[in-house]
Amino acid sequence: MQINSLPSEFKTARPILQTIEGAGFEAYFVGGSVRDTILKDPIHDVDIATSAYPSEVKALFHKTVDTGIKHGTVMILDHHHKYEVTTFRTESGYQDFRRPDKVTFVRSLSEDLKRRDFTVNALALKEDGTVVDLFSGLNDLAQHVLRAVGSPEERFHEDALRMMRAVRFASKLDFTIEKQTEAAIQHHAKLLQKIAVERIRVEFEKMMMGQNPLKGVRYFLETGLYAYCPRLNGQKKALSRMLGLNASLQLANETQVWLFVCRILGLSAQACPTFLKAWKTSNDLNQAVKAGLTFLEALDNQTVNAHLLFQTGERYLKEALTVQKIFDVSFDPDQYLVAYKKLPIKSSKELAINGRDLITTHLVTPGPDLGRVLTALQEGVLNGTYQNQSSELISAAKTMLTNKEESD
Template sequence: MSISIAIEVINHLRKHGYVAYMVGGVIRDKLLGRPIGDIDIASDARPEDTLRIFPKTIPVGIEHGTVIVRWKHESFEVTTFRKESDYADFRHPTEVHFHKSIEEDLSRRDFTINAMAMSSDGTIIDPLDGRSDIKRRQMRAVGDPLERFYEDPLRMMRAIRFVGVLGFSLEEKTRQALLKQAHLLKNVAVERNRDEFEKLITGEYCQSGLQLLIESSIHRFLPGKDYERLLPYVNREWNQLIRIEERWAVIGFCLQVKQLKQWLRDWKLPTNKIKKIIRLSALIQSSDDLKSDWSLYEYGPFDLESVVRMEWFLNVDEPVEFTESELRSRYERLPIKRRSDLAVNGHDIQQILGWKPGPWLGDLMAVIERNVVENRLENNRFVIKEWVQQWGYRQEKS
């Protein structure tokens, strides 16, 4: 998203007599030189004011003070400065109080590195010294970490996620609170834990995050069991696994999950992602020669390159049979990429033999297809016709 467009939104609020700042992750990522994701804006404008002064809005969370503002084809959450009371359900505050202070608003946030604001002129408001924590590369809860984690236990998973994404450590008081209150995570919906877990396992420093996940016993409140089995693999090169499905498949393999599909369902993963993970898991556990020309043809280079990466990860001391580039090059040299590339079709075969249609036709096409792929038969109409005639002759004689 664009900071310059966010500044336009802030200036539009200012033009109407309100104060506004960019808040949260955008400030953190800007200071770290990381790519900017979503940009949130905090303002003393109440939701009804925001709805009134902007032409395109979406009232997604008015009761909590949030309105989505559409500006130049981008979306920004504009939230009224607020302070929250007790959290009855470990997530939603019982009451939300709107007020006029950005400092009060920042004091309700989870971690100091997320509790900074920036005005349209670039001035950073940092009452909790988040910049110092960024320099120390540490995660520190805002105020009392026991209270922050009790308010919303997902913050513990967020802490571990940030360790895995940013490579930060946990400030000791925050770490002790996480160890003490890990059991509260059972009150968090699986979908919310899943979203944080996926960000963790795809993080640049996921080794550190996974180590903390296990050491803190947080894993005991996630779907599945025996996450300690990951420990021998924690310090391997996770960044060599490019697709998130590869990481899920490897974790399932390391945990020796017996009912993989059910485990993935327990994580509430989408059906299409589950299918991809199961496919990769089956390939990595297969005893077949997955590097053969037929396997390249059947599965394609995309999945087999994943297998190469997963095999490399799981068997770091063993030589890799093929590299990804070699697989891709071999795939490009295959005589056909799909059955429709064959020089003949079922109608041609039927005409050559003069036989009535039947199951034999599909079986014969499959034989021709495999012979062509494995270079035992040239993909040439006349060559295949001659081969089919000889095959038909043998069938009639037998």
């Protein structure tokens, strides 16, 4: 196969390959960028593989960084671009079911490609646009099939994370997993316990944000991978609810993914932090999901008010409304977006007075009363009791403090 019009990312990197080839070595674009180019999808990272050993690569370029020299990877810095160039290699050992115990540099492209995960990722591209296909990856691309390179049993035993990559690619590419490959995932699913949660989480999130996430979810459930993910064992029935939702399901970011998953599992805003902590998600994401769930619970109970809209904030509100629309296609989020936009203030910083104003007017001294008054004024502005004007708020504060003194 010949690609006549290379993406700009490849055109920019062609001089790197030409320099390596000019020195008598082989060099190719490899991996997902080649696959996505053939599928006419946007490409991201440009990876280069070569028969040149790391020391030989470094001798050809002025600026290099030893990013992964132990495994044969050298980063080349060229005109504000960074390219990772990796020597052809074989791997062996894999005692931790993730990383090879031994890496051996080789001169053979075939030896390098046969250690890769799936045939559609084992394609190489010459700088002139010629595709090198040693494992029928082009045919699998045409058939929209995901197939392990060589023995799927060996590939997954070498690196158990490849099983999650399989269900992720099924979703991302909308491909069908070939039967023997799927059977091998089912057979080795338990090995997922050997993989770091952070690695699993990244693949899971990408699966949920693919073009056909329900296909990925189906494989995730049918192969049993779910049972070896944090707090999902025993949740097949709940997770299967996803398969009955709108087939056009699309999630745009990690917040939507975890908000959606928590709703599927029936987790409350109070219970979600424990679940998310098991997945080692960030504090910012945990806060976003908790805020979204709090809003959705109020939506369920028909108790949404100005205070809740204010506390949720526009960003989290939009994420929650997007997820609600997935569960209820007839749901109209506009009324809540309009209500939010009509709020007199959208953050505490927009309140017409602050603590310093109350202190300098000698209404109150620093302490608990200051916080209580500001909170009461904020609530009063939100519910329409007060206009957000400094004179009116100062007067309201005086009244509050006078009443407090009298009651004391």
